[in-house]
Amino acid sequence: MLTHPLQDCSGGFPEYHFKGDMFDVIANRGGTLENGTKHFLDGNWDLVIAHPPCTFLAVSGARWYYHPDDKNLPTEQRRPHPKFPDRAKDREEAVQFFMDVSRIGVNKLAIENPVGIMSSRWRKPDQIIEPWMFGHEASKKTCLWLKNLPLLVPTNIVGKGEVLTFRNGNRMQKWTSDIFFSGVSPEERRKLRSKTFPGIADAMANQWGGKMAA
Known part of the structure; x- marks a missing residue:
């Protein structure tokens, strides 16, 4: 499970949080996570x-x-x-x-x-x-x-x-x-x-x- 908040994550686990344009993340099936790593899905959301x-x-x-x-x-x-x-x-x-x-x-x-x-x-x-x-x-x-x-x-x-x-x-x-x-x-x-x-x-x-x- 991945999240996409508008703000920095407040409960830890930045490795599960995208931050950016949600429509880009959905269209690209992923992107850069808050901890700086990249994650992309093999299929669709x-x-x-x-x-x-x-x-x-x-x-x-x-x-x-x-x-x-x-x-x-x-x-x-x-x-x-x-x-x-x-x-x-x-x-x-x-x-x-x-x-x-x-x-x-x-x-x-x-x-x-x-x-x-x-x-x-x-x-x-x-x-x-x-x-x-x-x-x-x-x-x-x-x-x-x-x-x-x-x-x-x-x-x-x-x-x-x-x-x-x-x-x-x-x-x-x-x-x-x-x-x-x-x-x-x-x-x-x-x-x-x-x-x-x-x-x-x-x-x-x-x-x-x-x-x-x-």
């Missing part, structure tokens, strides 16, 4: 599990799309958010990248993303999963668009996770709160919140991966 950047696609970021003073206006009359004037362009580029991923020529494909605009811009996901279905007491709806793959079967149903209520009435999942107040940088918080829960990763590997090469 069998399975790709893709995690396109969700910053501009997820519903959680919708509040940054329009000017806060225009919330009562029809959508077409709202101005861009003053802090993020290029949000519309960024979203269209993110949609295009997602669709490019959906068209890569592999036999089996899974695309993972939070609940967002791709359900309407493309199609509804084949499945929506949660960490609590795979042994983690946490809630985080995750959409899966699948090609030639079965639905993931939950492996360990547990509680949905503690929800904290703050004095101002806002509510937040405890696992998210723990990250937010951990004292790490905003960039590190984003990385931690976007990490795939190990139980979900194990289920994908075991149920979709078949016999894995060492």
Whole structure:
């Protein structure tokens, strides 16, 4: 199993990580790994599990799309958010990248993303999963668009996770709160919140991966 992250691998094993243009790696059936060695397949890729950047696609970021003073206006009359004037362009580029991923020529494909605009811009996901279905007491709806793959079967149903209520009435999942107040940088918080829960990763590997090469 090989991975292709946008960032340096954080869990070790650079000998399994490509870093570069994913479309080139797929088309060339390999390339240069993060440790500097080269690896190429004899045949075609069998399975790709893709995690396109969700910053501009997820519903959680919708509040940054329009000017806060225009919330009562029809959508077409709202101005861009003053802090993020290029949000519309960024979203269209993110949609295009997602669709490019959906068209890569592999036999089996899974695309993972939070609940967002791709359900309407493309199609509804084949499945929506949660960490609590795979042994983690946490809630985080995750959409899966699948090609030639079965639905993931939950492996360990547990509680949905503690929800904290703050004095101002806002509510937040405890696992998210723990990250937010951990004292790490905003960039590190984003990385931690976007990490795939190990139980979900194990289920994908075991149920979709078949016999894995060492």
